[in-house]
Amino acid sequence: HTLFDPAEIIEKNGGRPPLTYQSFVATAGEPPKPVMEKYSELPPIGDTGGYELLPVPKLEELGYGDLSQEYIPPFRGGETEALKRMRESLQDKEWVAKFEKPKGDPSAFLKPATTVLSPYLKFGCLSARYFYHCIQDVYRSTKTHTKPPVSLAGQVSSFVTALVSLF
Numbered sequence: 470h471t472l473f474d475p476a477e478i479i480e481k482n483g484g485r486p487p488l489t490y491q492s493f494v495a496t497a498g499e500p501p502k503p504v505m506e507k508y509s510e511l512p513p514i515g516d517t518g519g520y521e522l523l524p525v526p527k528l529e530e531l532g533y534g535d536l537s538q539e540y541i542p543p544f545r546g547g548e549t550e551a552l553k554r555m556r557e558s559l560q561d562k563e564w565v566a567k568f569e570k571p572k573g574d575p576s577a578f579l580k581p582a583t584t585v586l587s588p589y590l591k592f593g594c595l596s597a598r599y600f601y602h603c604i605q606d607v608y609r610s611t612k613t614h615t616k617p618p619v620s621l622a623g624q625v626s627s628f629v630t631a632l633v634s635l636f
Contacts, residue, residue, distance in 0.1 A: 472497075472500040472597050472598055472601060472625075472626065473497050473500060478493070478496055478497055481496050481497075482496045490617070490618050490623075490626075490627065493626075494617065494626070500597075500598050500601055500602075501598065502598065502602055503596045503598035503599040503602065505599075544585065544588070546588075546589075546592070546594065547594055548589075548594045548595070550589070550594070551586065551589035551594040551595035552595065554584065554585065554586060554589070555584065555586060555589075555595060555600060555603065558584040558586070559603055559604065559607050562607050562610060562611055563611075565604065565607045565608075565611075565614070565621055566607070566608065566611040566613065566614040566615070567614070567615060568615060568619075568620060568621040568624075569615050569619045569620070570583075570618075570619045570623075570624050571619060572619075583624075584621070586600065590625075597625060600625055601622060601625050601626070604621050604622045604625065605622065608622070
């Protein structure tokens with residue numbers, strides 16, 4: 470889930486972790502481009518050690534009753550949804566260029582004040598590197614944009630830094 474290897478950043482910074490956002494950015498520099506690998510098939514399972522491979526059980530077999538959904542949550546999971554949300558957010562280039570985290574309306578729901586991509590980044594449905602570089606592509610197409618840490622790119626970096634500190 471990280472843009473940078475924390476041990477590498479500490480090593481680059483003389484064996485000490487950067488103490489401010491600005492020193493972190495100066496030490497880290499630009500994150501590498503994401504590795505885009507596509508697989509035509511999944512790799513083999515490997516040695517299962519004599520375990521019997523069973524099919525995925527149905528919900529009813531796990532003791533759940535009727536699960537007809539009358540309510541569909543507004544935020545669905547998965548990589549496909551993450552990429553769709555990211556593309557929709559980044560389509561509005563003016564919004565991306567002018568994004569400033571503290572100036573958003575945290576109570577906005579129908580049109581959220583942010584991308585609402587944090588859970589997708591946290592659970593690995595969206596590559597932080599890919600998102601960061603897509604933001605940079607938008608910035609290159611605009612005359613001006615906000616700067617970190619309040620910019621959208623700054624928020625991605627701050628989010629990932631916060632995740633790293635949890636581990």
